[in-house]
Amino acid sequence: MNKKVQLKRLMFSIESLVDLGQEVSSSKELTEKMKAALYVMTGIFPVPTAALFLYQPHRKSLDLLVEKGRRDKTKKKIKLSVLPEYTKRFKMNEPHSVRTMARTAFFRQNEDLFTLLQTTLFIPLFAKGELVGAIALGKKLGGAAYHAADKDVLRVIAHQMAITLHNARLFLELAKKASENKRLYTSMQRIYHDTIQAFAAAIDAKDDYTKDHSYRVASYAVAIARELGWKKNDVEGIYIAGLLHDIGKIIVDRNIINKGEKLTAPEISEIQKHPQVSYDILSKVKFPWKNIDHFVRHHHERLDGKGYPDALMATELSEGVKILALADAFDAMTTDRPYRGKMALIDAFQEVMNCRGTQFDARITDTFFHVLRKELSGAAKESHILPHLQGVDVSGFKGLA
Numbered sequence: 001m002n003k004k005v006q007l008k009r010l011m012f013s014i015e016s017l018v019d020l021g022q023e024v025s026s027s028k029e030l031t032e033k034m035k036a037a038l039y040v041m042t043g044i045f046p047v048p049t050a051a052l053f054l055y056q057p058h059r060k061s062l063d064l065l066v067e068k069g070r071r072d073k074t075k076k077k078i079k080l081s082v083l084p085e086y087t088k089r090f091k092m093n094e095p096h097s098v099r100t101m102a103r104t105a106f107f108r109q110n111e112d113l114f115t116l117l118q119t120t121l122f123i124p125l126f127a128k129g130e131l132v133g134a135i136a137l138g139k140k141l142g143g144a145a146y147h148a149a150d151k152d153v154l155r156v157i158a159h160q161m162a163i164t165l166h167n168a169r170l171f172l173e174l175a176k177k178a179s180e181n182k183r184l185y186t187s188m189q190r191i192y193h194d195t196i197q198a199f200a201a202a203i204d205a206k207d208d209y210t211k212d213h214s215y216r217v218a219s220y221a222v223a224i225a226r227e228l229g230w231k232k233n234d235v236e237g238i239y240i241a242g243l244l245h246d247i248g249k250i251i252v253d254r255n256i257i258n259k260g261e262k263l264t265a266p267e268i269s270e271i272q273k274h275p276q277v278s279y280d281i282l283s284k285v286k287f288p289w290k291n292i293d294h295f296v297r298h299h300h301e302r303l304d305g306k307g308y309p310d311a312l313m314a315t316e317l318s319e320g321v322k323i324l325a326l327a328d329a330f331d332a333m334t335t336d337r338p339y340r341g342k343m344a345l346i347d348a349f350q351e352v353m354n355c356r357g358t359q360f361d362a363r364i365t366d367t368f369f370h371v372l373r374k375e376l377s378g379a380a381k382e383s384h385i386l387p388h389l390q391g392v393d394v395s396g397f398k399g400l401a
Contacts, residue, residue, distance in 0.1 A: 030168045035066040037164070041157050042068055042137075045150060049118050049138030053080060054165060055131045060084070062134050069138065070117065078117070080110045082131070092126035093158035095137075095151045121146060123158050127166030135161065196243050213331055216388045218242025220327035223371045223384035224364060228319070237289030238320055245296045245324060248277030258338050275300055276309045291320055299324040302359045314361070322361040326352070326368055329360070334392050345389065346396030372397075 034052055042050045049069035053062035062080040086106040090096070098119050101107040107114065114122070118138040125133040135158065140146065146154075221242040225235045249257065252274055256267050263271070279297035298321040301307035303314035307325075317325075333348040343351065349369065356365045374380040376394065386394075 031066060034161075034164070037161065038066050038068055038135075041135075044153060044157075045146075046141050047137050047139070048141060051078070051117050051119075051136045052161070053134045053136070055082065055125075055133050057131075065133070067117075078113055080113060080134070082106065087124070087131045090124040090126075090131070092129075093123065093155055093162060095146065095154050095158075096122045096124070098122060121154070123154060125158055125162035125165060127162040130166070132162055132165040132169065196240055212388075213335065214243050214246055216331045216335075217245060217324070217327045219384045219388060220330060220368070221323050224323045224327065224368050225320075226384075227367050227371050233289065234320075237287075237292060238295065238323060240287065240289055241292050241295035241299075241320065241324060242327060244282060244292070245278065245299050245328065246274060247281055247296075248274035248279075251277055272300070272308045291318065294318065295320045295324050299328055301325065303361060304358045307359075317361075319361075319364070322364045326360050326364050330368070331388075334389060342392055344393035344396055346393075348392075349397055 038050055038052050042048070049067075051067040051070070052065050054065040055061075056063050059079075060082055062082055064078040067078075083106075086104075089104065089106070098107070098114060098121070101122065114136070117136050119136040120139050121135075121137040123135040123137070124131060125135065218239045219242070221238045222235055225238045230238070249271075252271055256263065256270055259267070275297050279293050282296055283293040285292075295318070298307075298310065298312060298317060301310065301312045301317055301321060302325075303317070303322075305311050305313045330348060330352060333343045333351060334345065336342050352360060352365055352369075356362050368385075371380065372385050375383045375386040376397065
């Protein structure tokens with residue numbers, strides 16, 4: 001698959017998953033909500049026939065909740081029998097090929113219903129280790145096979161669906177308890193975070209050096225924004241921007257990213273395309289937070305206008321961009337890279353201070369190190385920076401705390 005096609009598929013998958021997240025975290029009645037989610041999911045691949053089941057533990061059965069595309073005019077009531085010993089054999093939120101399940105007792109007991117539903121993939125939905133439901137998918141239009149990339153997206157969808165069904169069950173059981181209702185609402189809101197973290201992990205997995213880079217950048221950005229007094233929703237926005245800031249690197253050759261020597265001019269040019277590509281992807285997605293695409297596009301800009309892709313000056317850069325630029329650069333300094341080892345904290349501090357006013361905003365820089373000093377001294381209520389500095393020499397910096 002060429003890069004252009006790969007990029008289009010990635011953009012479509014991200015936008016569809018955000019749409020799915022909006023559906024499952026909406027205030028709609030459960031059946032209506034899950035039907036809308038099922039239609040969004042089947043539109044991603046596309047799949048004409050699908051069904052979503054809700055697990056009833058007292059009956060030991062998966063009862064049909066919503067479906068799409070079944071032509072059976074009798075509308076036979078569908079229940080899949082699920083004995084406890086069957087659930088132990090399921091891989092949680094993993095697509096199971098019906099072909100590989102053919103010899104299992106679960107399949108044999110429910111074979112007629114799988115045939116009726118034209119099932120090709122069966123995905124058991126688990127939340128907190130408990131079976132809460134399942135998805136049955138038919139063949140893709142045109143008969144194409146489900147590829148590894150399709151199954152990666154399905155795992156994210158399964159996680160979302162499972163959380164929603166789990167939360168719905170809890171909501172029904174604890175509807176009279178206001179404190180539990182609030183917790184459930186928060187859990188639904190986190191579906192966005194879970195989805196986006198899955199994509200961030202996929203980006204960072206391109207090599208060992210960038211593993212968890214996006215998560216650390218997001219954490220550092222949150223620490224700065226909170227210290228500056230940002231509103232809760234805006235802090236969430238900068239966190240999401242941190243997770244997705246390098247999504248454009250999906251098009252960069254892995255050999256360039258991992259190169260352990262000085263890059264050539266064409267290689268530098270290739271790497272410097274990633275903020276623009278990130279913007280092209282994220283500007284098409286309707287996020288519930290503002291300025292995500294703006295923050296990501298400009299996270300390599302500098303105050304002195306020597307950054308990229310637009311060579312903006314200090315007055316043209318938002319506070320969010322300045323936060324993300326510092327967080328990204330600091331993590332690069334304090335982690336191993338192919339061309340050098342990680343810096344000691346005092347050396348990273350000195351490097352940032354040397355660039356204070358030219359590359360990094362003075363107020364953002366001072367705020368960041370103020371938060372770090374509080375964490376080192378134990379004065380901070382919670383730590384967002386220090387836990388991510390494992391293996392970094394902090395001894396020289398403690399004297400400045």
